[in-house]
Amino acid sequence: MDRTADRREPTMRDVAALAKVSTKTVSRVINGLPGAGAEVTDRVRAAARTLGYRPNLTASSLRRSDRRSATIGVLFEDLSNPFDAALLRAVEDRARHAGVLVLAGSSEDDHTLQRELLVSLSTRRVDGVVVMAVGGHQDALQQERDRGTPMVLVDRPPTFGGTDCVTTTNRDSSRDAVLHLAALGHRDIAFLGDRRTLWTSQERYTGYLEGLAQAGLTLRDALVRTDLHGADLAETATGELFDLDRPPTALFTAQNLVTVGAMRLLRARDLHRHVALIGFDDFPLADMLDPGITVVRQDVPGIGRKAAELIFARIDGDTSPPVHAVVPAALVRRGSGEIAPVS
Amino acid sequence: MDRTADRREPTMRDVAALAKVSTKTVSRVINGLPGAGAEVTDRVRAAARTLGYRPNLTASSLRRSDRRSATIGVLFEDLSNPFDAALLRAVEDRARHAGVLVLAGSSEDDHTLQRELLVSLSTRRVDGVVVMAVGGHQDALQQERDRGTPMVLVDRPPTFGGTDCVTTTNRDSSRDAVLHLAALGHRDIAFLGDRRTLWTSQERYTGYLEGLAQAGLTLRDALVRTDLHGADLAETATGELFDLDRPPTALFTAQNLVTVGAMRLLRARDLHRHVALIGFDDFPLADMLDPGITVVRQDVPGIGRKAAELIFARIDGDTSPPVHAVVPAALVRRGSGEIAPVS
DNA sequence: AACTCCTACGTCAACGTTGACGTAACCGCC
DNA sequence: GGCGGTTACGTCAACGTTGACGTAGGAGTT
Numbered sequence: 243m244d245r246t247a248d249r250r251e252p253t254m255r256d257v258a259a260l261a262k263v264s265t266k267t268v269s270r271v272i273n274g275l276p277g278a279g280a281e282v283t284d285r286v287r288a289a290a291r292t293l294g295y296r297p298n299l300t301a302s303s304l305r306r307s308d309r310r311s312a313t314i315g316v317l318f319e320d321l322s323n324p325f326d327a328a329l330l331r332a333v334e335d336r337a338r339h340a341g342v343l344v345l346a347g348s349s350e351d352d353h354t355l356q357r358e359l360l361v362s363l364s365t366r367r368v369d370g371v372v373v374m375a376v377g378g379h380q381d382a383l384q385q386e387r388d389r390g391t392p393m394v395l396v397d398r399p400p401t402f403g404g405t406d407c408v409t410t411t412n413r414d415s416s417r418d419a420v421l422h423l424a425a426l427g428h429r430d431i432a433f434l435g436d437r438r439t440l441w442t443s444q445e446r447y448t449g450y451l452e453g454l455a456q457a458g459l460t461l462r463d464a465l466v467r468t469d470l471h472g473a474d475l476a477e478t479a480t481g482e483l484f485d486l487d488r489p490p491t492a493l494f495t496a497q498n499l500v501t502v503g504a505m506r507l508l509r510a511r512d513l514h515r516h517v518a519l520i521g522f523d524d525f526p527l528a529d530m531l532d533p534g535i536t537v538v539r540q541d542v543p544g545i546g547r548k549a550a551e552l553i554f555a556r557i558d559g560d561t562s563p564p565v566h567a568v569v570p571a572a573l574v575r576r577g578s579g580e581i582a583p584v585s
Numbered sequence: 586m587d588r589t590a591d592r593r594e595p596t597m598r599d600v601a602a603l604a605k606v607s608t609k610t611v612s613r614v615i616n617g618l619p620g621a622g623a624e625v626t627d628r629v630r631a632a633a634r635t636l637g638y639r640p641n642l643t644a645s646s647l648r649r650s651d652r653r654s655a656t657i658g659v660l661f662e663d664l665s666n667p668f669d670a671a672l673l674r675a676v677e678d679r680a681r682h683a684g685v686l687v688l689a690g691s692s693e694d695d696h697t698l699q700r701e702l703l704v705s706l707s708t709r710r711v712d713g714v715v716v717m718a719v720g721g722h723q724d725a726l727q728q729e730r731d732r733g734t735p736m737v738l739v740d741r742p743p744t745f746g747g748t749d750c751v752t753t754t755n756r757d758s759s760r761d762a763v764l765h766l767a768a769l770g771h772r773d774i775a776f777l778g779d780r781r782t783l784w785t786s787q788e789r790y791t792g793y794l795e796g797l798a799q800a801g802l803t804l805r806d807a808l809v810r811t812d813l814h815g816a817d818l819a820e821t822a823t824g825e826l827f828d829l830d831r832p833p834t835a836l837f838t839a840q841n842l843v844t845v846g847a848m849r850l851l852r853a854r855d856l857h858r859h860v861a862l863i864g865f866d867d868f869p870l871a872d873m874l875d876p877g878i879t880v881v882r883q884d885v886p887g888i889g890r891k892a893a894e895l896i897f898a899r900i901d902g903d904t905s906p907p908v909h910a911v912v913p914a915a916l917v918r919r920g921s922g923e924i925a926p927v928s
Numbered sequence: 929a930a931c932t933c934c935t936a937c938g939t940c941a942a943c944g945t946t947g948a949c950g951t952a953a954c955c956g957c958c
Numbered sequence: 959g960g961c962g963g964t965t966a967c968g969t970c971a972a973c974g975t976t977g978a979c980g981t982a983g984g985a986g987t988t
Contacts, residue, residue, distance in 0.1 A: 301974035327670035
């Protein structure tokens with residue numbers, strides 16, 4: 243009937259008029275501040291309800307002294323990637339408890355896009371940002387940081403100072419994976435990695451080298467393949483490894499999609515029961531494959547929780563020295579990493 | 586040195602003072618409106634750059650006549666679920682092209698949480714919302730809709746009128762899956778479904794019934810299991826099916842996690858090469874399993890794109906009658922759905 | 929009785945921006 | 959020389975809210 247379908251949103255003024263008080267008193271009631279009597283409080287509440295009043299947070303945060311928008315930005319590489327999605331979810335859970343909402347975006351590992359999204363977030367006056375930095379230089383991030391925006395990096399550390407970050411035990415876990423393979427007798431362990439511009443790739447490669455050294459194995463350059471962005475490139479590169487005179491007997495795949503590509507090739511050549519495989523990053527159904535895929539599993543919820551805690555602490559004015567939190571990853575044995583060399 | 590680390594953000598007034606013009610002129614330059622001379626424009630741009638000025642979108646949208654926040658809300662069940670994550674990504678891509686950012690939240694299929702998140706979004710004056718409705722009543726959604734918030738539902742239609750939605754061919758594709766199994770000679774086809782409160786579950790069950798009828802098969806109630814929320818329940822239920830005197834020779838699993846649970850049991854009892862399986866919803870690595878899992882694949886990016894298009898059209902004032910868009914799903918044959926009955 | 933203090937309100941201005949409107953200067957044209 | 963039109967600005971108020979501050983009335987204290 244008198245549905246206020248497309249009318250203006252009710253404001254404090256409307257509520258005040260209906261309750262016959264001043265807007266300031268409405269403000270007090272809505273925000274639960276003292277200075278409003280019981281009877282007036284009831285009147286205001288009733289008026290707000292009948293009008294369907296919702297406070298306007300943007301106007302409120304414009305005027306308030308703390309200027310909080312109760313919103314943070316989350317800028318990951320690709321929100322449809324399971325790793326990123328799980329991370330977002332963990333941050334979101336923590337944010338909810340702080341009454342904060344999350345503005346989310348995908349940078350697609352593109353500097354321009356990352357910069358544009360940072361500006362969009364800053365223009366909306368988010369209280370802080372959680373960022374998975376794109377590879378290469380971090381000028382845009384540093385610039386944003388220098389403007390005073392609270393910032394926490396995840397998965398990859400900053401190349402500039404003064405900023406918190408949360409990463410996993412990339413190097414140590416990679417070394418452990420290689421040692422695990424070496425302990426089974428493998429001497430020809432290949433490394434397949436993602437783009438070298440990524441810090442995680444570099445760390446995992448360093449861990450691989452440390453593992454070889456610690457096991458007394460010599461590095462064979464022919465068994466190292468990097469810059470494999472995507473499963474297809476990984477599959478091709480894996481194929482080339484097995485065309486070598488002395489092919490590897492074990493593979494260490496240093497990223498999600500690289501693992502998938504390698505798996506595809508092993509299956510295609512019916513090698514999956516004879517060549518050992520350990521991948522970095524867990525993925526759904528890894529246990530349902532035959533053999534199950536042994537992986538280094540990151541504690542994704544743990545990383546997200548920690549990142550959220552850090553950003554909220556900074557937003558709340560914590561000025562202690564920047565933290566580099568490291569959340570441990572663990573080797574999950576499922577079979578593929580426990581295959582002994584044939585010879 | 587004179588880094589303005591923790592100082593106030595520069596405003597139009599600051600830029601205006603530096604460029605020796607009025608704030609209104611700064612506004613014109615920043616928004617690219619006519620009425621500013623070339624020389625003044627340059628001065629303002631230079632001043633904005635040196636101060637690191639960023640327009641305050643919240644103040645701007647408060648004052649502007651259209652009141653747009655250039656932000657939409659996305660309220661899905663669980664952002665860490667691959668289906669939801671892919672959908673979010675599709676919406677986000679479309680939003681980016683419209684210069685709009687996405688506030689994302691997970692309702693966890695909980696009415697209270699959904700309502701709270703809707704209020705949070707409305708409080709931040711989002712221009713519209715894309716919602717995956719929680720099961721059961723939709724009072725909160727309808728209430729929000731009645732306030733005038735542009736809204737599009739995805740995956741599940743509204744139980745109230747006047748609202749756009751985007752779903753897939755749940756019923757038809759389920760019927761096709763059952764017919765596909767029947768054509769191979771299966772007569773005992775089981776149905777395993779998620780919570781019955783979900784519209785998608787009901788539709789897929791109806792499709793199952795239609796398929797049986799069209800194939801001239803009779804429904805065996807013992808082969809129908811519903812309310813399987815999560816892989817564990819699905820695994821148990823599947824086990825019980827194979828304890829029957831006349832167990833099924835084929836399974837139609839009507840949801841993601843249900844498929845995984847059924848697969849687990851088939852493997853545990855070494856039935857996976859002898860019992861046919863078709864699942865609703867594709868998932869990563871379905872092709873890497875042995876046998877590959879035949880699925881009904883939804884066009885998730887297509888659904889997200891369509892939902893985004895609809896919400897932006899409504900925000901732009903489109904008042905044409907509400908649309909129920911249906912994005913077709915397709916059967917992807919991978920082996921598990923092509924196993925013939927043993928007898 | 930005069931004082932202090934407290935409670936429960938109200939008034940006013942301001943947050944950063946833009947719409948409505950004003951105005952001065954200039955151009956062109958009869 | 960007067961008129962209308964255009965361009966390039968500026969002034970002012972308002973968007974919805976809250977901080978600073980004012981005030982009336984009552985209670986308690988001396």
